[in-house]
Amino acid sequence: MSATNEQAFAGHSIALTLNGQTRQVDVQPWTTLLDLLREQLDLVGTKKGCDHGQCGACTVLRDGKRINACLTLAIMCDGAELTTIEGLADGDTLHPMQQAFIKHDAFQCGYCTPGQICSAVGLANEGRASTDDEVKELMSGNLCRCGAYSNIRAAVVEVLPSMNAAPDQGGRGQ
């Protein structure tokens, strides 16, 4: 992105592993991880739906665990390994969860989708869900106003078994 914007954000320097790449960035103490991604690094795939941890659109993976980027200070991510929606595919090959979301039409407007997919990958990493009911509860941190919930479940339930077998697949940014 722009040199001007980089300057406006001059502050503390932190190091991140972001989608497999080491990055050194300057942040202000009050810059959230979400604003760092969206405003400073132009990684706008991570969405801002509420900015208060009430919708899940900003879900990213930190050290393999799903978190809300909007309630995370960037400065507190120094040394962390982060995966955003932009880092899930392997080149042109989509992550199985991304593929399943397309197949099951698990989105409409697409705005909650990156958060849903990152959340689903985090869910797989947790290894705590396999049935439809478990997925239903453990995907409830991601609102979808278009109401694609049943298709989201179909996608997640389809992919979970293969990911549970290989829990490191995707989402660790390696």
Add this chain to the structure above:
Amino acid sequence: MNPFSYSKPSDIAQAVNLAGPASRFIAGGTNLLDLMKENIARPEHLIDITGLPLKDVRATDSGGVMIGALVSNADLAWHPLIERDYPLLSQAILAGASPQLRNMASTGGNLLQRTRCYYFYDSTVPCNKREPGTGCPAKDGLNRIHAILGASDACVATHPSDMCVALAALEARVHVQGRAGARVIEFADFHRLPGDAPQRDNQLADDELITAVELPAPRFQQHSHYLKIRDRASYAFALISVAAAVELDGDVIRDVRIALGGVAHKPWRDTAVEQSLKGQPVSRENFVAAADAMLRDAQPLAHNAFKIKLARRAIVRALSDATLGGTV
């Protein structure tokens, strides 16, 4: 958010020395950053405590468990020791927030969650909790989600945590450290009723840091249940919640704990009611009597009278599920 400075101490003494009235500790940040974005919390300095060595869950000599203040809600709920010995706590934690928030939120921070009162959360309207002396519009306003027990003229807000309701039932102890040294606070004493100082949620001094939450040796793992009732199936604060923990001797109640969420400014217990159940047989009648007794002083506001009826039924249901597999 207002601009603030930031530091990340590496030991507890350093952290406590940095603390003061204009500073706040931050760990998960799930509530603090929310409040800062709403202009409700305006610290000038944030002390990042995530580098402190407070991340262990370990067994204590007395047979209990010491939970480091930085253990995440998710890790705690799914910790083998907690799942086995304190299933009530696991259930309560998993009933709260979302998977993402539980991955972020810390044990210590969960105790410091602030109310979800609409008026508290809207910095443009009066609120005694947010701006002491400005008044309480909730009392005569939208108060469907508000307190039925222990409220005051100054404040009718409720405590939002699920985990704390279980910790109250389990009689946890809160370990804190300040510049003057360490102390231990019984859970029942940790949170305050609003009285005429609703701005204070708890007993912590400005420089005090929660370092751990201690659970006594498990006694209720066979017969406990956390029941949460809310306006949607998940990702919503409790209208009413009940943490029920029973120790049985055959079908006689040897000991019992009942803590309520969503009813008061703090997790609500009534030890007299619990005492009256001891030695009694497990029965629906006894549970109903206990529920009635727990709510005898309840004071409804214009829109929350249903909570009294709901809390009574919820207590009976939770005790029943804890003891009889829900058959009464």
Add this chain to the structure above:
Amino acid sequence: MNANTPIPGSSALGQPMDRVDGRLKVTGQARYAGEYPELGLLHGSVVSSTIASGRVVRIDASQALAVPGVIAVIDHTNRPPIASYDEDYQDADSAEGSPFRPFYNDRVLYSGQPLVLVVADTLELARHAGSLVRIEYEIKSHQTDLSVGQGDAHTAPAETPKPRGDFPGAFAHAAVTVDTHYSTPNEHHNPMEPHASTVFYKPDGSLEIHDKTQGTQNCQDYLHSVFGLEKEKIRILAAFVGGAFGSGLRPQYQLPLAVMAALKLQRSVRLTLTRQQMFTFGYRPQTLQHMRIGAAKDGKLMAIAHDAIGQTSRFEDFTEHVVEWSGMLYQCDNVQLSYKLAPLDVYTPLDMRAPGAASGMVALECAMDELAIAAGIDPVQLRIVNFADSNGNEGKPYSSKELLACYEQGAERFGWSKRNPEPRSMRQGRQLVGWGMAGGVWEAMQMPASAKASIDSSGKITVSSATTDIGTGTYTVMTQIAAEAAGVNPEDVTFVLGDSSLPTSPLQGGSFTVSSVGTAVQQACRALRAKLLDAVRMAHPQYAVVDMADVGYGDGYLLIDDQRFAYADIVRESSHETLDVQIDAKPDDKREGYSTATHSAVFVEVLVDEDLGTIRVNRVVDAVAAGRVVNSKTARSQILGGVVWGIGQALQEESQTDHTLGRFMNHSLAEYHIPVNADIGEIDVFFVEENDSIVNDLGSKGVGEIGIVGVASAIANAVYHATGKRVREFPITLDKVL
């Protein structure tokens, strides 16, 4: 192969094609309005009024301006010039009256009104500086309570159908009657993407704007008249819209405010509203409704009266179709409908998914359930005996209405015949089981629309129209329509939308996009195919007089006798780089003689905890008659979404006003509840066969709205069946069934 027909099996219509924009959406590459970067882009933050009525006396921005990085603080005293007259603020979805004029003067018309815009180098700085702005008010008394304000209600400026027959007489003599009141609350759209505008200020002073909108040209026209800018200097783009549900039908205030800042500073500016500010403009208005229905012993409807009062603002009369449905869904000779509005100190309501129908059908379909009980008739049977094949409001037959098939097939799939009609008669452990049903209806409209189709020498077709895709699948279904009409594979079609410089399109709303834009696309692609044939005629004298009817097509070639002409070759052999056509489509005259509508029958199973009152929608079967379905996958998704909306409407959604403060108080996604994944059980959506040769050449009626209609009533009826409690005040929260 038959002449002038697509090659068998080559039709893209009806296929469950994956979304063509799916890959962009699952990889985070789809950019929404507030996501376009530029060097030196400024960020705005709005400061909103905290009072519901009065006047701004003083704005003190000194502290805000002192924050390093703050560029400007703009309010009504220092904004660029804007228009004064009402008509300059009117747009394609305006209500009657004087539209809200942001930053026009010192008047405060509602709580949450934008009063000040802070512009800074970064978003966080702008927000922080906004918190430092001090506003002094002169406060006037306000009224935001419809239950009080209904006394001042006036007849809505809507074309409510005139009474027919003799309602009072027929009602008085009816064997069975229902006389009940229902209320529905204010609800906010809350699309996941907050409203945002990114205004790029170009060196020549023109504006290129990425806006969250359902009408790019509507926004262009609005800015043209409000700011007096030439239309050519305003380009509105909306490649992706993160949901809207009606919230983008009118230009929302972030757009003119961002433009004000850009014009004043001659810089590029982005303004994104906060979630809290998503509660500071249009919403579905609260209604109070009175239903009176009279029927003969056999359930035949004798009399229907439906009276509704909706809330509106002091400055505009917002109208929607609340009561019309009661005069058109069933056969009834004595009908009396009325619709009034009560002005309050609030913002003007706004169309929200199935506007009017979602609210009005709650009253009609709950009252029908109450009538079924009063008459001792099965609710499905009651509706079957009152089926109308013509629209009583208009006196016209329906172009098609396979509602009986919806009832029958829906009931079959649901297992309705196993229902014990007695309330509280079915249970699973502690859960009372309730089965309820309702019908749904929505208009099948068509608007004029234009489209352009262009084919290049590689045989690739680009089709364009200024419409949007708010998640409805427009990109995908237009691709399918174009492919079918042009005779190519969908992979060879690119559909371009979301740009005010493209051929004219109506607002995307009302379920009329497939009907309107789809028809234009179909006609443009057919015309393109004709143009390709013309090129063949020119280049190949032996076919100079070949008749269109004797030409087969498909897979990217024309077939004349046994001669194949690949489209790519035809273009290459022509003297043009591309062959282009643009057409203006309008509704066919044959629609005039008919009434056109979509219908549904919704069957619901609820589980209600006997002690705790918690309500779970366990199972939904939704049978839909919407003509021909262009994409069975995305159409199903539309209905699924509508059902989820219906569940929210029935059980959760309510924007709660503190009437002392005159302000919505649950303005967050934590306290304004919409359904989460765990709320949603099994939803079985299917489309019944419905052939309609009147509605348009596609035979397609649109599916955006019909999915929500009837769902809330079916749930309420199921809750009654489960508990024996009839809740008539929505939403049905657990306290109402305890």
